[in-house]
Each structure stands twice: as C-alpha cells, then as structure tokens.
Amino acid sequence: MEFVIKISQFLLSLSLLIVLHELGHFIPAKLFKTKVEKFYLFFDVKYSLFKKKIGETVYGIGWLPLGGYVKIAGMIDESMDKEQMAQPPQPWEFRSKPAWQRLIIMLGGVTVNFILAYIIYVALSFTYGDTDVTTESMQDGFWIENQLLLDVGFKTGDKIVAINDEKVTTYSGVRKNLIKGEKYAIVRNGVNEEIVLPKDFLGQLSSAERKNGTFKLRIPFMVGDVPDTSINKSVDLKTGDILLSLNGKDVRYFDQVESRMSAYKDQSVNAIFLREDEKINRTLTVSPEGKIEVGLATHNSRFAELGYFDIIHKDYTFLESFGGGIDKFKDQVSNYFDQLGKIFTPSTGAYKGVGGFKAIFDVFPDQWNWQDFWSLTAFLSIMLAILNLLPIPALDGGHVVFLLFEMISGRKPSEKFLERAQVVGFFILIALVLFANGNDIFKAITN
Numbered sequence: 001m002e003f004v005i006k007i008s009q010f011l012l013s014l015s016l017l018i019v020l021h022e023l024g025h026f027i028p029a030k031l032f033k034t035k036v037e038k039f040y041l042f043f044d045v046k047y048s049l050f051k052k053k054i055g056e057t058v059y060g061i062g063w064l065p066l067g068g069y070v071k072i073a074g075m076i077d078e079s080m081d082k083e084q085m086a087q088p089p090q091p092w093e094f095r096s097k098p099a100w101q102r103l104i105i106m107l108g109g110v111t112v113n114f115i116l117a118y119i120i121y122v123a124l125s126f127t128y129g130d131t132d133v134t135t136e137s138m139q140d141g142f143w144i145e146n147q148l149l150l151d152v153g154f155k156t157g158d159k160i161v162a163i164n165d166e167k168v169t170t171y172s173g174v175r176k177n178l179i180k181g182e183k184y185a186i187v188r189n190g191v192n193e194e195i196v197l198p199k200d201f202l203g204q205l206s207s208a209e210r211k212n213g214t215f216k217l218r219i220p221f222m223v224g225d226v227p228d229t230s231i232n233k234s235v236d237l238k239t240g241d242i243l244l245s246l247n248g249k250d251v252r253y254f255d256q257v258e259s260r261m262s263a264y265k266d267q268s269v270n271a272i273f274l275r276e277d278e279k280i281n282r283t284l285t286v287s288p289e290g291k292i293e294v295g296l297a298t299h300n301s302r303f304a305e306l307g308y309f310d311i312i313h314k315d316y317t318f319l320e321s322f323g324g325g326i327d328k329f330k331d332q333v334s335n336y337f338d339q340l341g342k343i344f345t346p347s348t349g350a351y352k353g354v355g356g357f358k359a360i361f362d363v364f365p366d367q368w369n370w371q372d373f374w375s376l377t378a379f380l381s382i383m384l385a386i387l388n389l390l391p392i393p394a395l396d397g398g399h400v401v402f403l404l405f406e407m408i409s410g411r412k413p414s415e416k417f418l419e420r421a422q423v424v425g426f427f428i429l430i431a432l433v434l435f436a437n438g439n440d441i442f443k444a445i446t447n
Contacts, residue, residue, distance in 0.1 A: 002366035009364040011065070013377045015041055017113065017384055018068035024112030025070050025105055032101045035092045038071035066433075072105070076418045095415075099407045106399045113385035117332070120378035122325030128371050129315040130324070133171040133217065133300075135160060137310035141187075142174075143216040143255045148204055153195045156255055159187040160215070170312075174215050176331065179350075180338045202342055203349015217300075219308060221254045223273070224297030231285045231293050239297055241273040241280075242306070254296065261290040274306075332382050340386070356437030393418075393425025 019041055029036050036057050044051070044062035051060030062068075074093020089096045094105070141159040144150060160168060162185035163177045179202070184195045198204070205214075221243035226233055243251055246260050246269050261269075264286045271284050284292050304311045316324045342350035355362075360380065365372050389397040398421065406412045413421075 005368050006361060006364045006366050009368065009373055009376075010361045013364075013373065013380060014065070014360075016377065017116075017381055018042075020112050020116055021109040021384060021388075022068050022070045024108035024110070025072070026108075028101075028105045028108045029070070029072055029094070032097055032105065033092060034094055034097060034101075034105065035073035036070055037073055038069070040070075041068045043067065043069070076415060076422055099403055099412075103400065103403045103407070106396050106403060109396055110385040110388050113381045113388075114329075117378040117381040117385075118325055118329045120374050120381070121328040121332075122321050124371065124374055124378070125316045125324030125328065126318060126321035129313055131311060131313045133309045133311055135169055135171060135174065138171075138218065138308075140218055140253070143218045143253070145216065145255070146214055148201075149214060152197055152201065154184075154186075155188065156218070157188065161185050161187060171215075171217065176335060178214060179335060179342060199347055200349035203352045206350065206353030217303075217309065218253045218255060219298060219300075219303055220252065220306070221257050222297045222299060222302075224295035226294050229293070231287055235282055235284060237273070237282065237294065238275065240299070240302070241275050243271060244274055244279065245272045246270070258290065261286055261292065265290045328378075329382075332379055333386070336379075336382055336386055352439065354436050354439055356433065356439065358437070358441075359439075392428050393421035394429055395425065398425050 022039060022041075026036055026039055039057055039059045040048075040062050041060075042049075042062035043064040043066055044060055045064050047063055049061045049063050051058055053059075072094045074089060074095040094102060097105075138159065141157040142154075144154045144156045144158065160174050162168060163174070163181045164183055165185075166177075168174050168177065182197055182201075184197070186193050186195060223237050223239055223241040223243075225239065226235070226237050243257065245251055246257075247264070248270070249260065251257055251260055266288045267286050269284050269286060271282050273280050273282060286292060300311060303309065339350070342348045343354060344351075363376055388395050389400070391397045391401045393399075393402075402413050402418065402421070
C-alpha cells in the first residue's frame with residue numbers, strides 16, 4: 001500500500017508538471033497562429049496508450065514516462081522531421097514567425113513552471129502558514145546519528161548558532177543551508193567551537209547511507225506501536241506513552257535509550273512512562289540485543305508542550321500569503337542554483353548526489369499528505385524550469401540561446417547547423433539521464 005501511495009503521488013505530480021509545461025509552449029504557439037501537430041504526455045515511441053485528433057492537433061498519452069512534448073510545425077526538435085523541414089516554409093510554421101514570437105513560445109514552458117511554483121507557495125502560505133522550531137529553544141542541541149557528520153566533528157548535543165558566519169535561528173534554517181554550508185559555529189557543553197567541512201563533503205554525504213538523516217530534533221521515546229511479535233506485547237503500553245526513566249535513571253531523549261538498554265541485555269528493567277499527565281510504572285524485558293521491540297512515534301506539538309523545544313507558527317492573511325509565497329519561491333530558486341553550482345564544481349563531489357527518477361520517487365512520503373505533495377510539486381516545478389533553461393541544444397535553453405543570437409546579430413543559424421546541434425544536445429541529454437539514473441542504481445546496490 002505504501003508503494004501505491006508513493007507511485008500515485010509521483011505520477012500525479014510528474015503528469016501535472018509535464019502537461020502544464022507543454023501547455024506553456026502550446027498556448028503562445030496557438031496565439032501566434034502556429035500549427036501544433038501533437039500534444040503528448042509521456043513519449044509515444046512506436047505506440048500510444050491513447051490519442052485523439054481535435055482540430056489540427058493530436059492529443060495523446062505515450063507509454064514511456066520520461067517527459068512529454070508538443071510537436072510544433074516547422075521547428076527543429078527531437079522529432080528531427082527532416083522531410084517537413086525540406087519543404088518551403090509555410091506561414092503557419094514556427095520557422096516563419098518573427099524571432100520574438102519564437103522566443104516567447106520557447107520560454108512559455110519554463111514560465112508556466114515558475115508561475116505554478118509561486119502559486120503553490122502562495123496557496124501553502126494561506127492554507128497552512130509556516131511552522132518551525134527555534135534553535136534557541138533546543139536546550140540540548142541536535143541529534144547527530146549520521147556517521148559522516150560524526151566523522152567531520154559533530155556530536156549529539158551540539159547547538160548550531162551560525163553557518164558560514166550567518167546566524168541561524170530556526171531548524172529549517174539549519175536544514176536548508178546544508179547544501180552551501182562550509183563552516184559551522186557551534187556550542188558544545190557551553191564552549192564555542194567551529195567545524196569546517198571538507199571540500200568534498202557533499203560528495204561524501206551523497207555516497208553515505210541516508211537512513212540516519214542529518215541534523216535531527218532531539219525527541220523523547222514516545223511509544224508508537226507494540227508488534228504482536230514483541231517480547232513486551234503483554235505489557236500495558238499505549239501509543240503516546242513517553243519513557244522517562246530506566247531503573248531510576250532519567251532518559252530524556254530517544255538517542256539515550258540504546259546506550260542505556262545495552263547495560264540491561266537479556267534482563268528486566270523498571271521503566272517509568274508519562275501517560276497524558278500521569279506517571280506509570282512498567283516492567284520491560286530487554287532482548288539479548290538490547291532492544292525492547294517497541295515502535296517509536298513522533299508528535300512535535302506534544303513534545304513542545306513538555307518543553308523539548310518551542311514551535312513557532314505564522315498564519316497569513318490572503319494578501320500576506322502573496323508575500324509569503326514569493327519568499328518561499330525565492331529561497332527555493334536560490335537554493336537550487338546553489339545546488340547546481342556545487343554539482344558543476346567537480347571538487348565538491350556533489351555530482352555524486354545527482355539522481356534520476358528513483359531519487360524523485362523516493363522524496364515522496366509513503367503516506368498521503370497534501371501539504372507535502374504540493375511542497376514537493378512546487379520544488380520539482382522549479383527544478384524542471386531551471387534544468388530546461390540550461391543552454392543545451394534540445395532543451396528550451398538551447399533554443400533560447402540560438403534565438404537570442406539571431407535577435408542580437410540579425411543572422412539566423414542555418415537549419416543544417418540547428419539539426420546538428422539538436423543531435424549533439426540529444427546525446428548530451430541521454431548521457432545525463434544515464435548518469436543520473438546510474439547513480440540511483442549504484443546507491444541502491446551499495447547502500
């Protein structure tokens with residue numbers, strides 16, 4: 001069921017982005033009276049799952065979910081329709097239109113993607129507001145379980161006060177600066193220290209096992225579920241019970257439980273839990289591996305009530321949400337450009353983190369949450385827009401470069417040159433797709 005939820009979100013988000021991107025090309029093409037021969041979701045290599053001709057355009061769904069396209073008459077694109085291009089130019093063809101009209105048609109897709117992302121962020125601001133955790137309220141710092149972070153010098157309990165000499169005040173601020181973070185100012189046991197990350201930190205992080213996350217909130221052990229196979233299945237525990245102590249020794253955080261339990265392997269321990277506002281005593285059996293075989297639950301608002309950290313929430317009026325949306329939009333665009341900058345700097349090793357369709361699939365949660373779905377869709381829309389603007393022939397950005405050259409120089413590149421550039425761009429794209437998805441396969445094998 002979890003797979004069905006993830007794949008449903010993945011396909012819905014991908015389909016929405018592709019259709020709207022191609023619609024961004026389709027609408028100005030039609031406004032400028034340019035013939036659009038095909039409008040396809042996914043690629044129809046030799047076969048279509050569905051197609052129907054309405055007017056002069058065939059609308060369809062292909063079987064290969066690697067994107068989508070609109071086929072505009074008289075345009076050198078991935079279809080490489082040399083037969084059509086060999087005919088005399090017609091007034092309804094792309095190549096017959098003024099350069100400024102062709103430029104608008106080519107920029108239509110990325111424009112729609114940027115607008116879509118902004119609208120989503122406005123809607124998210126108005127509907128959900130902003131929720132965050134203040135770093136100042138995290139009295140005992142972060143939970144560090146990632147081995148790479150431990151290797152470079154971080155420890156559980158570190159308080160992060162600045163990244164690259166810029167003060168950070170919220171949990172989200174720490175997480176979103178992970179890509180460009182190079183120097184961390186921390187407080188450890190009341191002493192100010194500094195951690196400088198190695199140049200290839202992002203490459204190492206991309207290659208490391210991901211299940212332990214990065215900087216995590218320190219939370220208590222809250223009971224989630226007790227499986228029927230658990231050695232403590234007969235103990236009266238309920239979802240939401242919070243572990244306070246073991247054999248008289250306080251246990252404030254979940255990250256303390258494993259080390260405490262290791263001292264009681266194959267024994268029984270007296271545990272005190274907090275159930276709502278009442279403390280209860282329970283006797284737990286510890287397995288030979290030092291486990292009590294009880295699932296973990298999270299409930300941040302409950303943890304905030306108990307003083308583990310402070311949650312701040314901001315609501316937006318309808319008008320304020322437009323400002324909140326633009327702030328989120330600018331942050332994501334800036335962060336993605338930072339990420340691309342790292343990827344195209346080989347010494348950082350960030351290229352090792354480039355992922356393909358599996359990487360995109362994996363970012364969707366295994367439970368349906370509309371806030372998460374739309375947040376991810378907005379980010380993917382920005383990603384799609386920026387990647388399409390890369391000056392690679394066969395991408396929108398490649399076409400834009402040639403059109404700008406034509407508009408500035410007054411000389412139009414020959415169709416032969418454009419055909420060759422398209423072939424080169426196609427092979428570059430294939431190489432990038434193979435590299436990204438190859439990274440996915442490599443990580444799946446090695447992690």
